[in-house]
Amino acid sequence: MSAAVPQPAVPHLAVTDLVAGYVPDVPILRGASLRVDDGEIVAVLGPNGAGKSTLVKAVAGLVPARSGDILVRGESIRGLATHKLVGTGVAYVPQVGNVFTRLSVEENLELGGLGAPAKMRQRIAEMYALFPDLARFRRLAAGRLSGGQRQMVAVARALMAEPHLLMLDEPSAGLSPKMVELVFQKLLEIRSNAVSILLVEQNAKAALAICDRGYVLAEGRERFEGSGHDLLASPEVGALYLGSTTRLAS
The missing domain is CATH 3.40.50.300 (P-loop containing nucleotide triphosphate hydrolases)
Known part of the structure; x- marks a missing residue:
């Protein structure tokens, strides 16, 4: 054979x-x-x-x-x-307009996790472990962050949905x-x-x-x-x- x-x-x-x-x-x-x-x-x-x-x-x-x-x-x-x-x-992070500037960092992450509410707190904790700066600024409006910090919020929010491919x-x-x-x-x-x-x-x-x-x-x-x-x-x-x-x- x-x-x-x-x-x-x-x-x-x-x-x-x-x-x-x-x-x-x-x-x-x-x-x-x-x-x-x-x-x-x-x-x-x-x-x-x-x-x-x-x-x-x-x-x-x-x-x-x-x-x-x-x-x-x-x-x-x-x-x-x-x-x-x-x-x-699949998750997508656009170049501009990728955060809700009037919402806090944590509220941005919560929006990203709406598809799996039972895992939301766990995922937010994982995002804070990956991006420690975001944990410090969790109550701050995303629009008050630096450009790099906003980019991290955008990426973290996309990762809240546990994608296998990030664009x-x-x-x-x-x-x-x-x-x-x-x-x-x-x-x-x-x-x-x-x-x-x-x-x-x-x-x-x-x-x-x-x-x-x-x-x-x-x-x-x-x-x-x-x-x-x-x-x-x-x-x-x-x-x-x-x-x-x-x-x-x-």
Whole structure:
């Protein structure tokens, strides 16, 4: 009897030939594809206008997908309403407007845990363990926090639903270098708790330093794919970002 042929693992997220945009017949994504495997941090990079944010917004159901497909563990979620995304084990943290500024830190977290009220207190305690600053500011309105602290509130609120895949759009935008380092360190901790991460980032060096793989988009399609190390060392990727043959790692 011949041995069974191992079957390839089903990607946690698979985006295939995705065409999407805000206006009919004006696509931003023009056949973009990527995958996120279990336990991976995958970065999506590219110059302004490449379609990075459009990609995660299309996965989240915020931008209409005209063609192609979006699979979570092999099941299509293309066209799924955004409010049903959490039921698939996927959470999304947008770049802006990602906290309720007039609510306290703890009230923001409670909103994230409404789907599982019996576990809410346990999950809040876990979020305070992951983000100790939030415990200190639990009664403070989220709008009074620094940009980095608000980003942590947004990520913690998304994690309250116990997602298996966390998508973030430009989490380092507007943050100080020290806070960027802290946020990316927290992403590594989150991944260690069996959460896969899809990360859209303008800070290519920081993202590639922590990711397992990366995709570089240009004109709505993936131009390069590789490990974080390989993309950091690639003169072609450096040229796309810097207009020269300089490596990002230099």
